[in-house]
Amino acid sequence: MEKMTQLKPLIEVSGFSFDYEQLDEPLISEVSFTLNEGETTLLMGPSGSGKSSISLCLNGLYPDAVEGASSGDIFFKGQNIKQFDKGQLNQHIGIVFQDPESQFCMITVENELAFTLENIQTPREEIETKIDQILESVEMLDYKYSNIHELSGGQKQKIALASVLLLEPELLILDEPTANLDPVSSLEFIELIKTINETTNKTVLIIEHQADDWLSFTDRVLVLNINGQLIANEEAETLFNRQKQLLENEGVFIPKAYQDEITHPSSKVNHSSTELCLTINNLTFKRKKQTILTNLNMQLNKGEMVAIVGENGAGKSTLLQLMAGILKPKCGDITFLNESLTKWKEQELRQHMGFVFQNPEHQFITDTVYDEVSFGMRLNDYDEKAIKERTDNLLSHFQLSNHKWNNPFSLSGGQKRRLSVATMLDETPDLLLFDEPTFGQDAKTTNELMNIVKDLQSRGTTIVFVTHDMDLVDLYCDQVYVINNHKLAFDGQPHKLWEQTELIKDARLRLPVRLDRVQKVGETYDLVH
Ligand SMILES: Nc1ncnc2c1ncn2[C@@H]1O[C@H](COP(=O)(O)OP(=O)(O)OP(=O)(O)O)[C@@H](O)[C@H]1O
Numbered sequence: 001m002e003k004m005t006q007l008k009p010l011i012e013v014s015g016f017s018f019d020y021e022q023l024d025e026p027l028i029s030e031v032s033f034t035l036n037e038g039e040t041t042l043l044m045g046p047s048g049s050g051k052s053s054i055s056l057c058l059n060g061l062y063p064d065a066v067e068g069a070s071s072g073d074i075f076f077k078g079q080n081i082k083q084f085d086k087g088q089l090n091q092h093i094g095i096v097f098q099d100p101e102s103q104f105c106m107i108t109v110e111n112e113l114a115f116t117l118e119n120i121q122t123p124r125e126e127i128e129t130k131i132d133q134i135l136e137s138v139e140m141l142d143y144k145y146s147n148i149h150e151l152s153g154g155q156k157q158k159i160a161l162a163s164v165l166l167l168e169p170e171l172l173i174l175d176e177p178t179a180n181l182d183p184v185s186s187l188e189f190i191e192l193i194k195t196i197n198e199t200t201n202k203t204v205l206i207i208e209h210q211a212d213d214w215l216s217f218t219d220r221v222l223v224l225n226i227n228g229q230l231i232a233n234e235e236a237e238t239l240f241n242r243q244k245q246l247l248e249n250e251g252v253f254i255p256k257a258y259q260d261e262i263t264h265p266s267s268k269v270n271h272s273s274t275e276l277c278l279t280i281n282n283l284t285f286k287r288k289k290q291t292i293l294t295n296l297n298m299q300l301n302k303g304e305m306v307a308i309v310g311e312n313g314a315g316k317s318t319l320l321q322l323m324a325g326i327l328k329p330k331c332g333d334i335t336f337l338n339e340s341l342t343k344w345k346e347q348e349l350r351q352h353m354g355f356v357f358q359n360p361e362h363q364f365i366t367d368t369v370y371d372e373v374s375f376g377m378r379l380n381d382y383d384e385k386a387i388k389e390r391t392d393n394l395l396s397h398f399q400l401s402n403h404k405w406n407n408p409f410s411l412s413g414g415q416k417r418r419l420s421v422a423t424m425l426d427e428t429p430d431l432l433l434f435d436e437p438t439f440g441q442d443a444k445t446t447n448e449l450m451n452i453v454k455d456l457q458s459r460g461t462t463i464v465f466v467t468h469d470m471d472l473v474d475l476y477c478d479q480v481y482v483i484n485n486h487k488l489a490f491d492g493q494p495h496k497l498w499e500q501t502e503l504i505k506d507a508r509l510r511l512p513v514r515l516d517r518v519q520k521v522g523e524t525y526d527l528v529h
């Protein structure tokens with residue numbers, strides 16, 4: 001891509017440090033870098049390294065909005081950001097937060113977008129057209145009058161982006177923007193950002209754990225390490241070719257095009273028995289008048305690991321909540337361990353079944369990370385010594401020991417996800433339902449999380465997870481279910497699904513990387529096995 005020959009700095013960060021009062025060590029340590037006008041920069045680093053925090057410092061929201069302090073300087077177009085009025089920088093530097101829910105103020109999609117436009121004094125007669133145009137560009141026009149809180153996770157993410165794009169900021173910061181998008185929406189989203197970057201010369205900063213799909217228009221990659229130091233600031237090609245080991249040690253995902261080996265699922269061990277764990281018979285589910293699922297039948301065996309996949313809004317989370325007994329079907333029946341879900345007592349059901357919500361915050365109920373993990377053990381009357389031992393063990397497994405006494409809401413996105421999983425492991429459940437288990441995780445924590453899940457599976461737990469990550473399905477699952485057009489469109493082993501070209505297209509999925517044609521720097525090779 002042709003970029004401007006004369007690089008003009010938009011943001012200059014100079015010897016910048018930042019710390020939260022709550023943390024023992026400074027989070028960001030004397031970092032310096034420049035974001036030039038029109039450039040696209042990727043910011044990578046392990047979970048908890050401070051990526052979201054530094055991006056909130058760039059638009060002046062932090063340190064004022066939190067109990068924290070900074071030193072060093074940040075300049076926007078040559079002017080120190082301390083000299084800008086509060087709120088003024090927001091119009092120049094737009095952030096799409098990691099958790100899109102946290103940025104909504106209004107109830108409906110239309111009102112949310114109108115509110116944004118009113119705030120920047122858009123003439124009344126232009127508002128409707130601008131809303132329609134932006135919704136069209138993120139393929140959400142059909143949801144203009146919807147209640148935002150009734151949208152699926154991926155749909156919320158698209159509305160959050162639309163809202164920030166309306167501000168026409170000069171710097172667009174996207175914090176893990178595709179984490180909840182289905183594979184095709186994710187590629188389309190990246191294409192949209194690429195077009196915006198190319199046609200409007202907007203500067204873009206993307207925070208992502210998996211860089212693969214962004215590389216075609218990334219100018220530079222910045223990498224923070226867990227001590228908040230900037231350990232890389234260079235072009236992707238040199239970085240991933242020359243610094244692979246360093247990045248791997250930090251837990252950073254190496255893009256597939258730069259990996260020597262692509263993991264093949266041959267090592268998968270099948271732990272499933274022929275005994276049934278959960279059965280769904282003729283399930284049909286509607287929300288208000290909208291049909292979500294029609295006539296679904298499923299049988300999950302004990303010790304099986306299965307994935308539910310499908311496009312955004314297909315009904316995956318709804319299905320998971322039905323399996324957990326959180327939603328009740330009006331038509332059809334769900335049987336868990338040979339007993340209809342309607343007959344289970346709530347407390348007993350929760351002892352046998354774990355549920356990890358799509359948004360981890362929805363399940364936090366205490367004030368400290370330690371209490372959150374030990375909560376279930378207390379309900380089950382464990383003695384204090386056993387509680388302490390098991391809780392400390394889980395915290396260490398999930399790399400949360402340093403945050404033991406912190407408030408769960410103050411954790412980073414990846415840490416919140418790990419905590420939400422840890423809270424479900426106070427006992428070995430018969431069934432563990434996960435909504436997007438690995439989103440927001442770096443390479444190391446993804447591996448560790450999946451190892452913990454595999455270990456549970458080997459002890460007989462049936463694992464069901466909703467995911468948009470086809471590599472995860474390929475590597476770990478015995479069975480995969482595809483929800484498409486309200487129906488169960490596929491039920492079988494992952495390698496059989498990869499043969500269903502039409503369905504993959506129709507359900508907006510993609511092939512796992514080992515089966516995709518991979519562009520390895522300088523050569524093209526076909527990895528179809
Ligand atoms: N408001 C806060 N108060 C105290 N500590 C915080 C607060 N927000 C974040 N932290 C801590 O700061 C560290 C960095 O968090 P941040 O969200 O910036 O990380 P990140 O690199 O974006 O992580 P992830 O990849 O998991 O999203 C974490 O250890 C987190 O617990």
Ligand SMILES: Nc1ncnc2c1ncn2[C@@H]1O[C@H](COP(=O)(O)OP(=O)(O)OP(=O)(O)O)[C@@H](O)[C@H]1O
Pocket residue numbers: 149150151152153154155180182287288292310311312313314315316317318319358
């Ligand atoms: N609380 C709710 N009230 C009404 N409708 C809802 C509610 N939650 C979800 N929906 C709608 O139900 C449909 C299915 O949503 P669901 O969250 O199950 O989809 P999903 O497949 O998990 O999507 P994603 O991949 O985007 O998370 C969507 O069209 C959504 O708008």
